[in-house]
Amino acid sequence: MPVVEINNIVKRFGSNTVLDDVSLSVDRGEVITVLGRSGSGKSTMLRCINGLEPIQGGSIRVDGVEVNDPACDLRVLRQNVGIVFQSFNLFPHLSVCDNITLAPRIVQRQAREHSRDLARGVLRQVGLEDKLDAFPNSLSGGQKQRVAIARSLAMHPKVMLFDEVTSALDPELTGEVLKVLEGVAAAGMTMILVTHEIGFARRFGSRVVFMHHGKVHEIGPAAETLANPQTAEFAAFLSAVLH
Amino acid sequence: MHLARAVVRYGFQFRDVLAAWELFVEGLLVTLTLSVAAFAGGLALGVLGAAIRTYGPGWAKFLVSSYVAVVRNTPLLVQLFVIFFGLPALGIRLDSMTAAIIALIFNLGAYTVEIVRAGFESIPEGQLEAGRALGLSGPQIFRHVVLFQSMRSMVPALSSQFIFFMLGTAAVSQIAVTDLFHTASLVQSRTFRDFEVYIVIAGIYLVLAQVMRLVFAGGYRLAFGGRS
Ligand SMILES: Nc1ncnc2c1ncn2[C@@H]1O[C@H](COP(=O)(O)OP(=O)(O)O)[C@@H](O)[C@H]1O
Ligand SMILES: [Mg+2]
Numbered sequence: 106m107p108v109v110e111i112n113n114i115v116k117r118f119g120s121n122t123v124l125d126d127v128s129l130s131v132d133r134g135e136v137i138t139v140l141g142r143s144g145s146g147k148s149t150m151l152r153c154i155n156g157l158e159p160i161q162g163g164s165i166r167v168d169g170v171e172v173n174d175p176a177c178d179l180r181v182l183r184q185n186v187g188i189v190f191q192s193f194n195l196f197p198h199l200s201v202c203d204n205i206t207l208a209p210r211i212v213q214r215q216a217r218e219h220s221r222d223l224a225r226g227v228l229r230q231v232g233l234e235d236k237l238d239a240f241p242n243s244l245s246g247g248q249k250q251r252v253a254i255a256r257s258l259a260m261h262p263k264v265m266l267f268d269e270v271t272s273a274l275d276p277e278l279t280g281e282v283l284k285v286l287e288g289v290a291a292a293g294m295t296m297i298l299v300t301h302e303i304g305f306a307r308r309f310g311s312r313v314v315f316m317h318h319g320k321v322h323e324i325g326p327a328a329e330t331l332a333n334p335q336t337a338e339f340a341a342f343l344s345a346v347l348h
Numbered sequence: 349m350h351l352a353r354a355v356v357r358y359g360f361q362f363r364d365v366l367a368a369w370e371l372f373v374e375g376l377l378v379t380l381t382l383s384v385a386a387f388a389g390g391l392a393l394g395v396l397g398a399a400i401r402t403y404g405p406g407w408a409k410f411l412v413s414s415y416v417a418v419v420r421n422t423p424l425l426v427q428l429f430v431i432f433f434g435l436p437a438l439g440i441r442l443d444s445m446t447a448a449i450i451a452l453i454f455n456l457g458a459y460t461v462e463i464v465r466a467g468f469e470s471i472p473e474g475q476l477e478a479g480r481a482l483g484l485s486g487p488q489i490f491r492h493v494v495l496f497q498s499m500r501s502m503v504p505a506l507s508s509q510f511i512f513f514m515l516g517t518a519a520v521s522q523i524a525v526t527d528l529f530h531t532a533s534l535v536q537s538r539t540f541r542d543f544e545v546y547i548v549i550a551g552i553y554l555v556l557a558q559v560m561r562l563v564f565a566g567g568y569r570l571a572f573g574g575r576s
Binding site: 184 | 471483492493
């Protein structure tokens with residue numbers, strides 16, 4: 106059974122159709138990279154998957170659960186779907202440890218003592234174990250993003266969504282975050298990444314999706330598709346990004 | 349020069365006035381009680397009102413904005429009189445202290461709504477979204493993400509508002525509450541030293557305001573210190 110199953114979804118903002126008959130099925134352990142110009146609907150697609158945006162047609166299933174079924178408990182769903190944003194969105198009044206353990210404690214009702222170990226564990230995964238008691242403001246952009254990834258990992262999601270998580274970072278900080286993503290992928294996490302890092306997509310992606318005007322314009326195995334784009338639009342996009 | 353000579357001729361005499369220190373202390377305690385009650389009640393009302401204004405349904409938002417508009421566009425004195433002299437017509441009879449506390453909470457609450465609301469709105473949307481994405485419910489996001497963080501940014505504005513408000517509680521003397529300001533007329537009728545009485549009263553208000561400033565600053569450091 107696929108972890109994420111998107112079937113012919115339609116998403117509109119008023120009269121603006123942002124996702125137009127989009128389908129995508131993601132298997133366990135797959136790393137899907139989503140490419141496309143700004144405004145093509147990439148972020149919106151991710152936000153629909155964890156129910157941050159309602160859809161107007163089609164269906165989305167995560168681990169067999171229908172996201173847009175009114176009976177679906179979005180709070181339960183969201184424990185299975187991690188999302189990491191471009192702008193980190195850490196809680197500045199909480200320590201790194203509390204940022205990570207807030208949801209496990211109050212949503213999953215874990216004991217405080219246990220949750221500190223949990224935080225230590227996920228911080229080790231992102232290489233920031235020594236920042237357990239630091240506050241977000243004392244961290245670099247790359248470190249903040251790694252904490253945001255750790256916060257998401259701490260919920261033990263079945264799939265993780267990444268929305269341009271390196272786009273707000275200076276080039277020299279991008280590498281450290283990509284390295285963490287690589288580790289998360291290697292650990293077997295199912296991932297959907299919106300990114301402009303073609304190199305990452307080629308090396309670690311199982312498949313690439315090229316979105317154009319709210320549609321999946323092209324989709325295929327990562328390395329081959331990136332080497333031989335089948336549509337003029339994807340070819341143009343790639344040459345613009347690579348040069 | 350003229351003024352200096354006038355001061356000398358007047359011949360300040362504080363002895364009789366200061367001899368009535370017990371009255372001043374009583375008045376001060378009443379003002380303090382009124383202020384603290386109004387701070388607590390006004391803050392609770394303000395947070396509640398701001399939460400409704402920011403997150404509530406349309407009709408409730410409208411109710412809160414009407415309340416805020418009415419209070420902010422009418423004098424405190426009129427609000428006091430409506431509650432103290434008006435409500436008995438509806439069969440609601442309140443002693444002057446109770447009426448004063450109700451009116452003050454009602455008044456301060458409205459000003460507090462505006463400050464607290466600005467604080468809530470200063471929390472970036474991305475943080476609320478991160479909370480939602482982590483599976484937190486609306487009330488949980490409010491409590492763990494919005495409330496504490498925004499209180500921190502509100503404290504400076506709230507403490508000036510509260511101190512300004514404390515000075516304004518002098519209006520309650522008009523419905524015969526024996527607050528600090530009311531004490532002045534008591535002492536004045538005993539001593540006939542108007543000038544000295546009001547200088548002493550001014551001094552007490554000044555000290556009270558400064559002490560409150562220190563208390564608020566200390567409380568702020570206690571609650572929010574150490575967190576960057
Ligand atoms: N909350 C919103 N309200 C109205 N329009 C939106 C909203 N979010 C996104 N859009 C529109 O949807 C389209 C796709 O946006 P987005 O998914 O952010 O694209 P991408 O992530 O590919 O840059 C854009 O035209 C954008 O203006
Ligand atoms: Mg986007």
